[in-house]
Amino acid sequence: QSVLTQPPSVSAAPGQKVTISCSGSSSNIGNNYVSWYQQLPGTAPKLLIYDNYQRSSGIPDRFSGAKSGTSATLGITGLQTGDEADYYCGTWDDRLSTVVFGGGTKLTVL
């Protein structure tokens, strides 16, 4: 059971937009910066977003991040088949005194 809650899966058609939610609490998302990672099949995670909405170097502006209260959201527009991957959110948890991740969301581009 992950500290941060993500939907197990989302799907959308090519060219469409999708959002992936990450729900936490006041001890983690509510008080700290959130990062997002993309893990393509069989590869290591790759940083997409840090500090809630800052895009990592080389990441296209099709990817965006937002945070409100104890939840964060990753948005992807202009979906491509190459975006099919698992997506993870992460942050620091003040109560647990550790980095915590969401359980991951599998994106399918239909």
Place this chain on the structure above:
Amino acid sequence: QLQLQESGSRLVKPSQTLSLTCAVSGGSISSGGSSWNWIRQPPGKGLEWIGYIYQSGSTYYNPSLKSRVTISVDRSKNLFSLKLSSLTAADTAVYYCARGGSSSWYVGWFDPWGQGTLVTVSS
């Protein structure tokens, strides 16, 4: 371009100690204020952060693993290492090393990551 590469034992027996090394290339482990992290992912499951070390040797470990974890750094060889003791099958995972960045007092993001190495705990 900074690159990280894990190496070490792939098959370890229960109760023994896992030893992994992360070689850093394209940059110095001693430069900047980055932390050097270990993260693991059991097959088909999510990510678990293990801990970090700074080039100064300062460490911080996930409290759930703290009693079994040691992370060390070798600045002369530009690498850092992980030891995890008293292994059980639950420690079977892909182990990643990654550079950590931060805009605050805690590690905020991980970039880049090594390709990962699968460690299997089995007799």
